[in-house]
Amino acid sequence: MKEAKEDRLKLAGWRVGGAGDFLDLTPEEAAFAELKLALAFYLRELRGERGWTQSQVARRLRSSQSRVAKMEAADPSVSLDLLVRSLLALGASRADVGRVIVRAA
Amino acid sequence: MKEAKEDRLKLAGWRVGGAGDFLDLTPEEAAFAELKLALAFYLRELRGERGWTQSQVARRLRSSQSRVAKMEAADPSVSLDLLVRSLLALGASRADVGRVIVRAA
DNA sequence: GCTCTGTATGTCAGTTGTGACATATGCTGT
DNA sequence: ACAGCATATGTCACAACTGACATACAGAGC
Numbered sequence: 118m119k120e121a122k123e124d125r126l127k128l129a130g131w132r133v134g135g136a137g138d139f140l141d142l143t144p145e146e147a148a149f150a151e152l153k154l155a156l157a158f159y160l161r162e163l164r165g166e167r168g169w170t171q172s173q174v175a176r177r178l179r180s181s182q183s184r185v186a187k188m189e190a191a192d193p194s195v196s197l198d199l200l201v202r203s204l205l206a207l208g209a210s211r212a213d214v215g216r217v218i219v220r221a222a
Numbered sequence: 223m224k225e226a227k228e229d230r231l232k233l234a235g236w237r238v239g240g241a242g243d244f245l246d247l248t249p250e251e252a253a254f255a256e257l258k259l260a261l262a263f264y265l266r267e268l269r270g271e272r273g274w275t276q277s278q279v280a281r282r283l284r285s286s287q288s289r290v291a292k293m294e295a296a297d298p299s300v301s302l303d304l305l306v307r308s309l310l311a312l313g314a315s316r317a318d319v320g321r322v323i324v325r326a327a
Numbered sequence: 328g329c330t331c332t333g334t335a336t337g338t339c340a341g342t343t344g345t346g347a348c349a350t351a352t353g354c355t356g357t
Numbered sequence: 358a359c360a361g362c363a364t365a366t367g368t369c370a371c372a373a374c375t376g377a378c379a380t381a382c383a384g385a386g387c
Contacts, residue, residue, distance in 0.1 A: 145310040152306065152316050170363060181346050186365055196344060196374095197302040201257065205250040211257050211326055218320030275333060286376050291335055301344090301374060 150191075155221035156200045156214070157191035163207045164189075178203050255296075260326030261305045261319070262296035268312045269294075283308050 142150065164174055171185040178185070180203075188195050188203060204214055247255065269279050276290040283290070285308075293300050293308060309319055 145307065148310050148316040149307055152319070171365095172363080175346090179346085181348080182364075183348080183366075184346065186363095190365080192366095194344065197306055198373095199345080201302055202250065202254055205253050211253045212324045214257070215320045215323030215326070218323060219317045221316055221320070276335095277333080280376090284376085286378080287334075288336075288378080289376060291333095295335075297336095299374065303344095304375075 151221045152218055153197060153200065154191045155217050156197070156204065157189050159209070159214075159217045160200065160204055160207070161189045163204065163209060167207065174203075174207065178206055256326050257323055258302060258305065259296045260322050261302070261309065262294050264314070264319075264322045265305065265309055265312070266294045268309065268314060272312070279308075279312065283311055 164171070169177075170182075171189075172182045175182045175185045180199075184195070184199075185203075188200055201214060205211070269276070274282075275287075276294075277287045280287045280290045289300070289304075290308075293305055306319055310316070
């Protein structure tokens with residue numbers, strides 16, 4: 118009954134291996150950006166699995182649709198705290214979060 | 223040559239399995255606290271391995287000794303962002319951070 | 328006892344992150 | 358073309374975090 122296959126994680130313009138390859142980032146900054154990006158994509162994936170809209174997720178997180186959109190886009194204005202808390206609130210386990218980080222691009 | 227065995231991670235008053243067992247935290251809050259605590263301990267461990275003082279670490283992070291102390295204590299006033307950025311700056315890899323989270327208490 | 332070094336705790340002004348709102352873009356069905 | 362829904366982007370008042378400083382505490386060596 119749940120047709121949660123509709124989204125497919127656009128993958129818009131990510132042709133390169135990691136995040137921040139074409140910007141002059143220090144190794145730490147690059148690693149941090151990759152980490153954040155991986156969690157952002159995972160958030161979108163989780164939401165897709167659940168078949169929810171950004172607005173539904175926002176309600177669940179007591180946040181707003183626009184902030185959810187920014188989270189999934191790994192916008193500079195979203196913190197790791199918010200990202201991780203959101204994943205946990207969507208049902209991911211602490212270990213799930215860790216695994217996503219380990220396997221990040 | 224490196225006698226980095228001297229610290230031993232006090233483990234002060236942590237007798238229970240996870241963090242926040244005796245406080246009324248929701249599962250997400252508890253998972254988040256555990257995650258943060260695990261990273262905090264890892265920071266202390268890394269610093270111990272390197273044989274550095276909090277002040278030395280602070281200089282390296284362009285922060286202050288007091289903030290480093292708070293990081294290691296998983297003080298509510300420190301963000302995951304700061305914790306993770308600091309670990310990366312101390313030489314931990316993205317995967318190291320992920321593994322620590324996976325294995326958190 | 329005192330001093331020195333390292334760590335912990337409290338406070339605060341400046342910076343950054345947050346939710347909310349408005350608005351824009353994109354897509355699907357009609 | 359238009360309406361309706363989902364998502365994206367910009368802005369802003371308010372809340373949270375940050376580095377710095379002062380100060381307190383703990384232990385080692387004298």
